[in-house]
Amino acid sequence: MSFRLSCPSCGPRDVNEFAYGGELAARPQERPDVRELGSYLYFRANVAGVQREWWFHRLGCELWFQAERDTRTNEVLRTDACVSETQAPLADGPVEPADAAIPPEPAV
Amino acid sequence: MRLPAQPGERLDRTRPLTFTFEGATVEAFEGDTIASALYAGGRRVFSRSFKYHRPRGLLCCTGSCPNCLMQVDGAPGIRACIEPARAGAVVRAQNVLGSLDRDALAVIGKIGGPFTPVGFYYRTMIRPRWAWPYYEKVLRNLAGLGRVDRHGRRTRRFDTEHRRTQVLVIGGSEGGVTAARAAAAAGEQVVLVDEGLSLELGGLDELGIEVVAPARAIGIYEGGLVPVDAGNVLLRFRAERIVVATGSLDQPLVFPGNDLVGVMLPNGIRRLVREWALRPGERAVVIAPAVEPIVDDLRAAGTEVARVFDLNERPPKEIVARGRKGRLASVRVDGETVACDLLVMSSGRQPAYSLLAQAGARIEYDAATGIFVPRDLPANVEAAGSVAGTSHAVPNLFPASAGKRRFVCLCEDVTTKDVRRAIAEGFDSLELAKRYTTVTMGPCQGRLCHLASVRLYARETGSDEAAIGTTTARPPWSPVTLGLLAGRGHEPVKHTSLHRRHEELGARMMWAGAWRRVHSYGDPAEETRAVHRAVGVIDVSTLGKLVVSGPDAVAFLERLYPNRFVDLKPGRIRYGVLGTDAGRIMDDGTIGRLSEQQLYVTTTSTGAEAVLEWFEWWNAVWRMDVEIVDVTGALAAVNVAGPNARELLGRLTELDVSPDGFRYLDLKEAPVAGTPCLLLRIGFVGELGYEIHCPSPLAEHLWDTLLERGADLGVRPFGLEAQRILRLEKQHIIVGQDTDSESNAIDAGMPWIVKLDKEDFVGKWALEHLQERGPRERLVGFELDGAAVPAEGSQVVVAGRPAGRVTSARWSDELQRSIGLAWVPPALAEEGSRLEIRLNGSLQPAVVRARPFFDPEGTRLRS
Amino acid sequence: MSDLAFLSPSLASAVDGVSPRYRSPLEHALAGAGDALRDLSTLGKLEVRRELDAALEAGAPEVVRIAPNRTLVLCEAEAAPALAAQLGAVDVSAALAGLALSGERLMRRLTDLDLDGLPAMGAVAGIQCTVLRDEDEFRLFFAQEYGDHVAAVVLDAMAGLR
Numbered sequence A: 001m002s003f004r005l006s007c008p009s010c011g012p013r014d015v016n017e018f019a020y021g022g023e024l025a026a027r028p029q030e031r032p033d034v035r036e037l038g039s040y041l042y043f044r045a046n047v048a049g050v051q052r053e054w055w056f057h058r059l060g061c062e063l064w065f066q067a068e069r070d071t072r073t074n075e076v077l078r079t080d081a082c083v084s085e086t087q088a089p090l091a092d093g094p095v096e097p098a099d100a101a102i103p104p105e106p107a108v
Numbered sequence B: 001m002r003l004p005a006q007p008g009e010r011l012d013r014t015r016p017l018t019f020t021f022e023g024a025t026v027e028a029f030e031g032d033t034i035a036s037a038l039y040a041g042g043r044r045v046f047s048r049s050f051k052y053h054r055p056r057g058l059l060c061c062t063g064s065c066p067n068c069l070m071q072v073d074g075a076p077g078i079r080a081c082i083e084p085a086r087a088g089a090v091v092r093a094q095n096v097l098g099s100l101d102r103d104a105l106a107v108i109g110k111i112g113g114p115f116t117p118v119g120f121y122y123r124t125m126i127r128p129r130w131a132w133p134y135y136e137k138v139l140r141n142l143a144g145l146g147r148v149d150r151h152g153r154r155t156r157r158f159d160t161e162h163r164r165t166q167v168l169v170i171g172g173s174e175g176g177v178t179a180a181r182a183a184a185a186a187g188e189q190v191v192l193v194d195e196g197l198s199l200e201l202g203g204l205d206e207l208g209i210e211v212v213a214p215a216r217a218i219g220i221y222e223g224g225l226v227p228v229d230a231g232n233v234l235l236r237f238r239a240e241r242i243v244v245a246t247g248s249l250d251q252p253l254v255f256p257g258n259d260l261v262g263v264m265l266p267n268g269i270r271r272l273v274r275e276w277a278l279r280p281g282e283r284a285v286v287i288a289p290a291v292e293p294i295v296d297d298l299r300a301a302g303t304e305v306a307r308v309f310d311l312n313e314r315p316p317k318e319i320v321a322r323g324r325k326g327r328l329a330s331v332r333v334d335g336e337t338v339a340c341d342l343l344v345m346s347s348g349r350q351p352a353y354s355l356l357a358q359a360g361a362r363i364e365y366d367a368a369t370g371i372f373v374p375r376d377l378p379a380n381v382e383a384a385g386s387v388a389g390t391s392h393a394v395p396n397l398f399p400a401s402a403g404k405r406r407f408v409c410l411c412e413d414v415t416t417k418d419v420r421r422a423i424a425e426g427f428d429s430l431e432l433a434k435r436y437t438t439v440t441m442g443p444c445q446g447r448l449c450h451l452a453s454v455r456l457y458a459r460e461t462g463s464d465e466a467a468i469g470t471t472t473a474r475p476p477w478s479p480v481t482l483g484l485l486a487g488r489g490h491e492p493v494k495h496t497s498l499h500r501r502h503e504e505l506g507a508r509m510m511w512a513g514a515w516r517r518v519h520s521y522g523d524p525a526e527e528t529r530a531v532h533r534a535v536g537v538i539d540v541s542t543l544g545k546l547v548v549s550g551p552d553a554v555a556f557l558e559r560l561y562p563n564r565f566v567d568l569k570p571g572r573i574r575y576g577v578l579g580t581d582a583g584r585i586m587d588d589g590t591i592g593r594l595s596e597q598q599l600y601v602t603t604t605s606t607g608a609e610a611v612l613e614w615f616e617w618w619n620a621v622w623r624m625d626v627e628i629v630d631v632t633g634a635l636a637a638v639n640v641a642g643p644n645a646r647e648l649l650g651r652l653t654e655l656d657v658s659p660d661g662f663r664y665l666d667l668k669e670a671p672v673a674g675t676p677c678l679l680l681r682i683g684f685v686g687e688l689g690y691e692i693h694c695p696s697p698l699a700e701h702l703w704d705t706l707l708e709r710g711a712d713l714g715v716r717p718f719g720l721e722a723q724r725i726l727r728l729e730k731q732h733i734i735v736g737q738d739t740d741s742e743s744n745a746i747d748a749g750m751p752w753i754v755k756l757d758k759e760d761f762v763g764k765w766a767l768e769h770l771q772e773r774g775p776r777e778r779l780v781g782f783e784l785d786g787a788a789v790p791a792e793g794s795q796v797v798v799a800g801r802p803a804g805r806v807t808s809a810r811w812s813d814e815l816q817r818s819i820g821l822a823w824v825p826p827a828l829a830e831e832g833s834r835l836e837i838r839l840n841g842s843l844q845p846a847v848v849r850a851r852p853f854f855d856p857e858g859t860r861l862r863s
Numbered sequence C: 001m002s003d004l005a006f007l008s009p010s011l012a013s014a015v016d017g018v019s020p021r022y023r024s025p026l027e028h029a030l031a032g033a034g035d036a037l038r039d040l041s042t043l044g045k046l047e048v049r050r051e052l053d054a055a056l057e058a059g060a061p062e063v064v065r066i067a068p069n070r071t072l073v074l075c076e077a078e079a080a081p082a083l084a085a086q087l088g089a090v091d092v093s094a095a096l097a098g099l100a101l102s103g104e105r106l107m108r109r110l111t112d113l114d115l116d117g118l119p120a121m122g123a124v125a126g127i128q129c130t131v132l133r134d135e136d137e138f139r140l141f142f143a144q145e146y147g148d149h150v151a152a153v154v155l156d157a158m159a160g161l162r
């Protein structure tokens, strides 16, 4: 990988300066049942397309921020530092996985 | 034999030099390449082919084919036609057994039959099965080109340099030079990279254009990264605009005998004559779409032009070249045979679009011109000159020509018959056929074989070139030395502030993540004795250390850890286990309260960076009022442990170190030996102990003072090995050693740290579920009946079946027993349970110990 | 509130007439390296982890803005603890090694950072580093535990340019 990622506080840098934090996952607000917990912990949308995800500027300013990246081309459409309450990963959930894909009792 | 001076020749005839080829001296001029000098000396065979060991001669003279690969000064795979002749160079032939002219392996080319077609090793050498290792050895010896000295050391130095420019022009062709001039005139910063083939680069530096030559762009990677091979330096270019001017490539015709020595491409002729003043042959036949320039070149060299076939006018139906001992002797065209020693042939020119394709351009077949052309270039990438698609090629394949082998791919010795066979076997997509036949996968990277193989494929499958399309273009576009990619190979390594002291003490060092740590100072058992009987000091500077402060500091840690911290009083410490939302243990350490709003958090040595990222991440999510500062490197830390630890510490500080003045799990700030310190009374090794954290530049002073003032108390440095034994005696776990990515705090025997009555914390729900479900396995201590020490990972066996695994085991000198930790079924987690451990193939009886082996009441620890 | 004195090497004091010996993390690695490199590790360094307000900034000798919420302040070693208290900063004097070197070409062998966009915090010699530039002079500040590593890489890169 050699694409460039723009850190909201440092500007464009080589992707190797960053740590990848995965796509956003909605942490349940209430105590989840086993199914919901399994879905939150183990299921990701894994889209072939634009995905909103976490990045950490590990070798730079150490900021966690979010990027919108096309997983097919590694084109980064935008990055932003603001993880406001409404944009928080807790509220902004990933695509719901298809029901059939969830095993009845995930191994927690 | 040289021609009289040619206008614009590369040679400096006033500067002769010599090098050796196969031990014999070769004369050359400054400006020669290795190949041109050898050619001048009369050499015509330059290599032996990859599989059949057929003699091969100069074909392209532009670094585009496999025919002149040689070993130069020990480095294999050097293209002699573009490698400058250097005085004293040692040049050898490669891929030969014996000599170039008499290669014993040429017999492979003569055997034929089932031994040689593509994929033969998948078919012919698989039975009997047991014999494969022998076959493999033989194949390994025959495979590949050149030989690398496996015991060789670095003989060359390769560096990496990061470069930026506004405009990067790749290729010094006419189009490239024009683009560079225009950009420079517009005031842009321009760098032009050229393979060193271009003759038109003079005067560019006066325009402020930086010319990097001879140098080759290896590829265009994501983000417009262009690594350029500049010999001993890899230049990693990031440019705002990339202009690709790689020009176009002569495409060979495919006919029987097309690989004979003496069959050449037009550009090769041009270079031999115009740049190095060489006569390419005595009597030539020309078959090409644009014949005049070729004829001009040949006439200039005094070569007799016996016959010319212009493919644009009247393309022949049949071409067969015949040779004698691998050298061209005659050509038969449509029934007419012409004796000659040189055949200049081409089907036209194909844009060298590979870099553009790598950058993301779409490659499309243009039926009108008969070539593949780049379209839809990505932003910031341009094509200049003939690479954009201004050339053309005739689509001839001469299906009527009967006779010997016709090579589609010279690099891998793949014939038209091989391709036909692959299609018949069902490899009906080009990408699959490429992998099976290896067409386009050799040193030329498709430069001379891609177009021809697509045409052949189209004909054989009844399709057309547009439908067949191209294969994916990938770096490297130019061959590159692995050493250049490896660069200097410095891996970041961390040293503690006491590193020199350990070296002086002759410590045996070991890796712990990026850290170098002390394994032991010679005798780990002796080191444990010092800790149990007197006092030991260990460098624990590698511990991760964070200061978490702010109004929400306690609340923040309450949400991160399963532990409770609200009731942790200033000046007190608590052991904490950090978990994920899946309930898994990720790290452990101590949490000390410096004040109402300040906490001091330590992590494991290898987990420090991950924990910092974790903390910062949750802080980004929760946005609480806390500040996290990583002070790992700011502080060195020394653990002073043993019955004499109090006496030793008392000598170096004004602090009240009495059992009541400085209790177990107390945290204090005070100078020690004159240096400001943070002291934690904790006991990983199970004896009375103090962890002293001090500013790292003062660590040597603190260490020296401890050793000096503790000499009469029997102080002794100890390393990780001793620490591991000591902590095992106490059944203290090491995260990552005794736990894995599946372990949780409840099963690991620490349910007391998990406060499920807290409103929420990371991992709470998962731990609740685990609590309800009950444990599936438990981490317990065990001792062996015998003296043997099982290896980590050994199987725990119950009733003859595998039931668990050993995570740590050591011989304890103190207990005179073999002890360890293991994951076992919950039913066996009781004190005194019997189990067996597989050890060197036999089963050793062991017994479960639920409590620490040493000082189970913790009286020494708390003394 | 703890003043975090244990982070400040300059607060060391003599005991029985012996003052603690201060050891720079680059001292060993740069021994015999000549004067092309300068050890800046003994400087006072402070880090402010939020926006530094202008009024406070006036009192700081050299302020390096790295990110909106991350500022490095350079000062005399002895001044660090007091200044840290005044600015609400953390004394990172002990955490960071400092190295001064010259030459853009040398820097290009060490980092792909935009050398016209300094100061910046980014990868140099493969590790996190704060880089300052004054014409052809560069100052690097990085975690002291990498001192030997960085010194080795820089000296090796210099050898490659010789």
Ligand code: FES
Binding pocket: B057, B058, B059, B060, B061, B062, B063, B064, B065, B066, B067, B068, B069, B079, B080, B081, B082
């Ligand atoms: S003749 Fe040298 S690469 Fe073709």
Ligand SMILES: [Zn+2]
Binding pocket: A007, A008, A009, A010, A011, A057, A060, A061, A062, A063, C067
């Ligand atoms: Zn940043």
